[in-house]
Amino acid sequence: MAATPGAILRVHLRADGLRAGQTPHPDPDGFPGGRALAVLETLPFAALPATHPDAPFCLFGGPLSGVAAPLCGRAVAAALSPLTDTFFDAQIGGRAAFELAKSGLTGLVLTGRAAVPSGLHIEDGQARLVPCPAAPELTATRLATHLAQGSPHPGALVCVGPAAWSGSPLAGLVYGPVAGVTRGGLGLVLAAKNIAYLAIRGTGRVPVADPAGFSSARADIMRLVAASPALAGAHGIGRFGTAALLDLTDARSMTPTANFQKTRFAAHKSVNAPALSRLFAPRRVGCRACHLRCGRVAGDGRPLPELDALSHFTALLENPCPHTALAANALCLDLGLDPVSTASALACRAEITGRSPDAPALPSLIADMAHGRGPGRETACGPAAFAARSGRPGAAMAVKGLPLPAFDPRGGYGLALSFAVSTRGGCHLRALAIGHELLRKPVATDRFDFAGKARIIVQSENALAAMDSLVACPWLALAASLEELAAAVSAVTGRPATPAGLARAGARTVYAERLINARRAAGPAPDDLPPRFFADPGTPGEDFAVPPLDRTAFLAARAAYYRIRGLSPQGLPLPETAGELGLPWTA
Amino acid sequence: MDRLIARYAEKLVRAGLCAPGDAALCARDDAFFTHPADPAHPGVRFATALAESLGSGAAILLRPSPPYRAAAAHFARAALSGADGPAAVFPRDCETRTFFHDLPVLPVPGWPPTDPRSVSLAAAALSRRKGVLFADGSMAAPGPMILEQAFVTVSSMCFAVAVAFFSDYLAGQRLGAITPDMARTMDTVLAGLPGLPPLPDTAPALAAGPFADAASARRAMARAGRLTVESGLVDSAFGNVSALVDGILLISQTGAALDELEGRIDACPLDDSSCAALTASSEFTAHARIVSETPARVVLHGHPKFSVILSMDCDAENCPERRQCHTSCRACRFVCGTPVVPGEVGCGPRGLARTLPPALHRHTAAMVLGHGVFTVDDTDFNRAFAAMLELEKTCRDEVLERVKKS
Numbered sequence: 001m002a003a004t005p006g007a008i009l010r011v012h013l014r015a016d017g018l019r020a021g022q023t024p025h026p027d028p029d030g031f032p033g034g035r036a037l038a039v040l041e042t043l044p045f046a047a048l049p050a051t052h053p054d055a056p057f058c059l060f061g062g063p064l065s066g067v068a069a070p071l072c073g074r075a076v077a078a079a080l081s082p083l084t085d086t087f088f089d090a091q092i093g094g095r096a097a098f099e100l101a102k103s104g105l106t107g108l109v110l111t112g113r114a115a116v117p118s119g120l121h122i123e124d125g126q127a128r129l130v131p132c133p134a135a136p137e138l139t140a141t142r143l144a145t146h147l148a149q150g151s152p153h154p155g156a157l158v159c160v161g162p163a164a165w166s167g168s169p170l171a172g173l174v175y176g177p178v179a180g181v182t183r184g185g186l187g188l189v190l191a192a193k194n195i196a197y198l199a200i201r202g203t204g205r206v207p208v209a210d211p212a213g214f215s216s217a218r219a220d221i222m223r224l225v226a227a228s229p230a231l232a233g234a235h236g237i238g239r240f241g242t243a244a245l246l247d248l249t250d251a252r253s254m255t256p257t258a259n260f261q262k263t264r265f266a267a268h269k270s271v272n273a274p275a276l277s278r279l280f281a282p283r284r285v286g287c288r289a290c291h292l293r294c295g296r297v298a299g300d301g302r303p304l305p306e307l308d309a310l311s312h313f314t315a316l317l318e319n320p321c322p323h324t325a326l327a328a329n330a331l332c333l334d335l336g337l338d339p340v341s342t343a344s345a346l347a348c349r350a351e352i353t354g355r356s357p358d359a360p361a362l363p364s365l366i367a368d369m370a371h372g373r374g375p376g377r378e379t380a381c382g383p384a385a386f387a388a389r390s391g392r393p394g395a396a397m398a399v400k401g402l403p404l405p406a407f408d409p410r411g412g413y414g415l416a417l418s419f420a421v422s423t424r425g426g427c428h429l430r431a432l433a434i435g436h437e438l439l440r441k442p443v444a445t446d447r448f449d450f451a452g453k454a455r456i457i458v459q460s461e462n463a464l465a466a467m468d469s470l471v472a473c474p475w476l477a478l479a480a481s482l483e484e485l486a487a488a489v490s491a492v493t494g495r496p497a498t499p500a501g502l503a504r505a506g507a508r509t510v511y512a513e514r515l516i517n518a519r520r521a522a523g524p525a526p527d528d529l530p531p532r533f534f535a536d537p538g539t540p541g542e543d544f545a546v547p548p549l550d551r552t553a554f555l556a557a558r559a560a561y562y563r564i565r566g567l568s569p570q571g572l573p574l575p576e577t578a579g580e581l582g583l584p585w586t587a
Numbered sequence: 588m589d590r591l592i593a594r595y596a597e598k599l600v601r602a603g604l605c606a607p608g609d610a611a612l613c614a615r616d617d618a619f620f621t622h623p624a625d626p627a628h629p630g631v632r633f634a635t636a637l638a639e640s641l642g643s644g645a646a647i648l649l650r651p652s653p654p655y656r657a658a659a660a661h662f663a664r665a666a667l668s669g670a671d672g673p674a675a676v677f678p679r680d681c682e683t684r685t686f687f688h689d690l691p692v693l694p695v696p697g698w699p700p701t702d703p704r705s706v707s708l709a710a711a712a713l714s715r716r717k718g719v720l721f722a723d724g725s726m727a728a729p730g731p732m733i734l735e736q737a738f739v740t741v742s743s744m745c746f747a748v749a750v751a752f753f754s755d756y757l758a759g760q761r762l763g764a765i766t767p768d769m770a771r772t773m774d775t776v777l778a779g780l781p782g783l784p785p786l787p788d789t790a791p792a793l794a795a796g797p798f799a800d801a802a803s804a805r806r807a808m809a810r811a812g813r814l815t816v817e818s819g820l821v822d823s824a825f826g827n828v829s830a831l832v833d834g835i836l837l838i839s840q841t842g843a844a845l846d847e848l849e850g851r852i853d854a855c856p857l858d859d860s861s862c863a864a865l866t867a868s869s870e871f872t873a874h875a876r877i878v879s880e881t882p883a884r885v886v887l888h889g890h891p892k893f894s895v896i897l898s899m900d901c902d903a904e905n906c907p908e909r910r911q912c913h914t915s916c917r918a919c920r921f922v923c924g925t926p927v928v929p930g931e932v933g934c935g936p937r938g939l940a941r942t943l944p945p946a947l948h949r950h951t952a953a954m955v956l957g958h959g960v961f962t963v964d965d966t967d968f969n970r971a972f973a974a975m976l977e978l979e980k981t982c983r984d985e986v987l988e989r990v991k992k993s
Contacts, residue, residue, distance in 0.1 A: 229841070229869070235862040244862040251853060251863050274860050436732065440866050443736050444842040451588045454616045455644050456732050500642075543805055544850040560617040 002494035003207040005063065006106035008037075011120065011127045013053075013112035013193055018120075020127040025106050029495065029505075030582060033062025033106050035089045035468035036505055038078035039512040041109050042087055043584070046519035050082040050185070051192035057110040059096065059158070059198065062471040063493050064485070066101025066206035067214065070221045071473040072488075073097055073289035075107070077158070077182060079189040080516075083169035083341070083382055084401040084425040085525060087516040088184035089468065092175040093287040093295070096156040097471060102202025114194035117165075119147070122200045123155075135196030136165035139334040140174040143197060155201030161336020164191035166372035168380035170345065172338040179303055179333040180295075184402065184424060187336050209494025217488035221480045222291075228479035230439045231292060237475060238292040240273035242307035246406075247272050248438055249311065252447075253541040254411035256404065257315040259347035260397045260530075263408045263538035263546060265315035271322045276304055279322055290473065298326065305329035305339065311406030312343030317356060324359040331363055335370035341382060342366060344403030348383035351395045394532060399426030400525040409529060410538040410546050412437035414445065414453040417557050420527045421457065421571075423513035429474045431460040441478055450553045454560035459503075466506035508581045511565070514573045515583060527558060527571050588620040595647075595738050596622045603783040603819070604745050605649055609698070613638055614645040614734040629699040633706060638729060640710040645730030647737040650698035653779030655745040658752035660724030661772040666692040667722060673712070676720060678751040690720050690744060697721025718744050739825070746822035746892065752776065753896045753986060760989065761902055773990060784819045786983065790976050796967030797884070801854060804830040804837050809848040811887060811968040812839065816846035820889040820975055826959065827868035828968075830885045831878040834858065838867045838874055845889075869932055872940040873961075880944045883963035887971040890959040891979035893986050897922045898954040913957045923981045927954045952978050 005025035012019045031040045038058040048055040057079045064072040075097035081088035100107055103125045110120070117135040121128040138146060140161045147157070157176060164171035164187035171187035174180070181187075190198075208214050225231050232238045237245075249255040250268045257265045269275065276282070276296070282304050286293030296304035305313060305325055309332070313325035332339035346365060350356045357365055368376025378386055383403055387396035397404050402425025409416035414433035422430040436456070437447040445456065463482055464474055472485060482499035489497040517524040534554070538546030562569060566577030578585045592612050599610050611630025612622040615638065621631045630648045638646040651659060666674035674692040691712035695702035698721070702708075709727055712719045718728035718740040728740035756773055759765045793811055798804035808828050815821050815828075826845045829838035836855045843851035855864040857875055864871050874886045901912065901920070913929055914937040920927040926946040930939025939955050946953040951974045952962045960978060962971040 230865060233865065234872070235865045240862055244865060247862040248865055269860065272860075273862055438866070440840060440842045443732055444840070445733055445735075449591075451591050452614060452616050452644055452733055459642075459644075459732070541850070542801065542854070543852070557616075563617040 003209045003492070005493070006061070006101060006104055007125070009105050009108045009122065009125060009127060011108065011110050013110070013114045013129070013195070015115045018112075018114075018127060018129045022105075022125065028063065028493070029497075029501070030508065032469045032489070032502075032505060033065070034060050034076040034471035035078065035465060036509040037107065037469070038076060038089055039087060039509050039516065042078065042080065043512055043516055045080070046087075046516040047521060048080065049521075050080040050085070050189060053113040053193065054111055055080050055189070057186075057189050057193060058107060059100070059110075060107030060471070061097035061100045062106070062469055063489050064470045064472065065097040067208055067492055068289050069214075069218060069472075069488050069492070070225060071290050071292065071476040072470060073287040074471050074473055075100065076468060076471050077173055077186050079186055081169075081184040081186070081424070082188050083183075083185035085520050085522060086400055086424050087513045088186065088424045090173070090182035090184060090186060091468065091471065091473070092158065092173060092182060093180055094156055094158075094176045095288045096158055096175065096198075096200055098288045099156040099200040099202045101206045102204045103200070104202070104204055108198075110193060110195070112193065117194050117196050119197045119199060120195055122198065124202055124204065132196050136162065138162075140179060140336060141334050147197070147199070155199060157197060157199055159197035159336075160187040160191050160195075161334065161370065163336045163370040163380070164188050166370065166380070168337065168369065168372065169382055170338050170341045170369070170380055171336050174333060174336050180306075181333050181336060181338050183338045183341060208492050210491040213491035214488060217484060217491050220484050221476075221488065224479040224484065225292070225476070228441070230441065230478045231475065237294050240277065241294045241296045241304065242475075243273035243276060243296075243304070243310050245307050245434075245438075246311055249407060249411075251541070252411050252438060253539050253544075253546045254408045254438070255311060255315045256397070256406060256408050257539070258318050259316060259344075259351045259395065260404070260408060260532060261351070261536070263411065264541075265318070267320035268315065270320050271310065271314040271325060276310075276322055276326075280304060280326070287473070292475075294475070302326060302330040303333065308405040309339035309343065312340055312347070316343055316347045317350065319359055319362075321359050324362060328362045328366060331366050335367065337366065337370050337380075340405060341403045342369060344397060345369070345379045345383045345386060348387055348395050348397065349379050352387065352390050352392050394530060397530055397532070399529060400424070402426045407434060407438075408538055410533055410549055412447045413450045413549070413554075413557070414447070414457055416529060416533065416549055416554065417450065417453055417561060418457050418461070420529050420554075420558060421561055423510060423517060425525075430464060431457045432464060432474060432477050433457065433460065435460075435478055439478060450557040454557050454564055457561060458564045461510050462503045462506035464506070465509040466502040469505060469509060470502075504581075508583060511573060511577065511581050512583055514567065514571075515578065515585075518572055524572070529554075588614055588616060591734060592620055592622045595734050598738065599649065599741075601784075602742065603652055604655065604742060605651055609650040611648040612645070612734065612737075614730070629701070633700040634727070636706045637709055637713070637727060640706055641713060641729050641731075643729035643731050645732075645734035645737050646727065647730075647734070647741050648697065648700065648725065648727045649741045650725045651745055652782060654776040654783065655749055656724035657772050657775035657779065658724070658748040659720050659726060659744070660722070661752060661768060662748055663692045663720050663722050663724060664768065667694050676748070676751070678747040689716070690718060690747065691716050692720045692722070694722055696723040697725030697727060698723060720744070720748075742822055746890065749892055750895050750899070753893075753990075754899050757896070757900050757986070757989060760992075777987075777990070784817075786976065786980055787818050790969070790973035793968045793972060795969070798830060798832055798967070801832050801835065801837060804832045805852050807968055808837060808839065808852060811972055812845035812848045814972060815887065815889050815975070816844070818976060820891045820979055821845055821959075822890050822892070826887075826889040827870050827874070828885075828887050829868075829874040829878070836871075836875055836878060838864075838871055840866050841868050843868075870939070872938070873943050876940055876944045877947055877961070877963060881947050881963065882965045883947060884965050885968055885971055886961060886963050887968060887975060888959060888961045889975055891975065891982070893982035894922070894954055894960050894979050895957060896986055897982045898927050899957045916956060922954060923978060923985065925952045925954055925960075925978055926950055927956055929956050930958070932958075
């Protein structure tokens, strides 16, 4: 017997409080949850400014939330982005997805604006607004302490920090158990609604339609994870966290160094994952329902940086000191700044001014960015805006305004294409091309060749979008496929799910994101890479060269991607493709 | 893409897997590219329809060389004659057991694929398996992402049916159970063997060690790997190779073709100071333990057919480990003077990372049952390569001698 999917809690904030109500899940097969559902909710408001009160802020779990599906304990937060001017979704760890599911909810849609900075409490599906006028002055740590008042909140806490209140588009959402910060300016969106935090708690049980079938599907996923060297191997993410990949990017000459002017960092061995393990003897932490537990916390309680933050606070800034990197990352998390974008903005500034930040100066630079003080105010707008204002747009290593992560695209042509066409800007998790181009799974592809990459990127984007809609951690794609996840969805929901059906839901999601981006007032940002990658070579490897990307080959691959995706030659959505995917079309 | 397809078509011929013109390949990005280029070619029509049906990026339809085709057709006949439902072949070699489970058999000819049900039958079988056999011994495989996946699958299927056929024949000889069909098939197989790439008479000279630096070791590894493939000592161009230089194990990457190692060698410190082994060969732990626990400084691993056949050839009767000998065999076995050990891929409790190093303490070569051969040396690849070549030649002669006795 099919289980009833969780409802959607709709909260509209007003000067006199809030208006809340629940509506049924609109389309559990077509838009299962997470990213897909957030796209569906955002589509009618695609033309609004990101911080407009009527622009929705979404927080969704999915059909696998709240049950013990391996690596499926995350939620998705999404909104129109003030940084990228696109639809922007981000997975958040911790227990938000579990608490939503235990509240009988698939998720939350938030609109309007509260009269004063407030917290939004959701307990078993009921919303309550709690004024918190002191919030703009509080760091994430102090806010949590302020709320705890002697005992920690028993549910999930998602909050913003001072960076959001100062108006930085680098401001993210801070989530636990060990603080992580989302990208894309989602913190600024929440602050624009005068919401300082979301406190979510549920006490119900999450139904599973077919427990035996779920147990079997779960065992299959666990077996595949155990067999994945990248996840569960002796040098994998399960042992070292995502920082394990730093040695790999060095070996492949793909470590962004000195603001992507070089691609190898000579001091990488002093800051790699084994070095951090020796220095900080971290303990493992992770999301609910994840046995890999890829988070790491030092003895003093500070989280160790994940790969992108670690790489950017060391190699990108040419900083060989792991202590400085750990401190900078921890400060960003406390101030609600996306550490990856923060480091990228500082590296961009260093290139333009010709002055790299001294290690001792990093904390004050970061604090100035978060509080909008002095020169930090300009840097806090992000590298794209900063470089444009400085008359050096080519120094911004970003796509659609989103600073690139810790992988140089000259070292992986599928990765390069995926950065360019990603609907939320330069992100390696949209198509996870590093799976086949770096980690050589499920099969190694020639990382220096565009041949066949357009189709692979389309297929991978669809699969990853489907996983974002269930909600499954993208790293799970290194072990399991939609085949195993479809079996789990069928067992939990009691409705038949197939890999092809999930992939189609993923394709629908990506296309809907293209529809939203095309309706932005300024028009869609170009699917392109910074010119540096077409002009300058990377640092050679031990026995291979890293040439600049061939512009003609890149454009041909992008054109192939457009054709396979059913877009116009300019990359714009077409009514016939939208119709085939069951998406509404307005010119 | 045309270049890529032509390269794989040429690799199939060079490996002796098929004659020129006996394979149809397709791969696509936003449009199909095929070999042969003629879209009306029956094999091309089948391959593109199969890829389209499965949503795959590539596909290969192969009419194998006579020895492989004869063995495959033999198994297909046996499977189809005894099957109430879907027919399949169950080879026992390591590759098939680990990655393919079984090989489905379709009751229609594959070359040319004249039956109108060919695509739908193949697509249905390939929705749960990596490759299929046709009744006439031809075979097909999709590449879900890229053509290399299809190439690896058809290559491994050829290896699997050849090893399985010789293994069954040797066992049948001992039991006096050679059927007329087996005998006829063996005649065809033996007649076709001279058409496959021959083993070299002598081992060519390789770079002399000890290696002065990592760069020279990498070059030596690439050369040794290429020779291993060219000499037919490995299927699918897989296998792995390593060299220890200054405490760093240089090792081929997982999934790297042994004849294309340039840029595909990982430098892995053995002092736990790096995660570089994340993409190293899945046999990294075995290589690391060999160079740590024995005097060996280089390791070469291949899958020579006749060595694998003899590693699985056992005359023990009523053995309690009969179905589990690849992991549980406790006998102290030698083939042509070379120790044979059980062990699964990887470093699990029954992994070859545990069984192999002790066997290489006093031997230059060791066989992993049903899997392949590891050879070592304390200086360079000359003796390691020569040991593998000599072992395979000896095993080949031994197998053919025994076959001819019947």
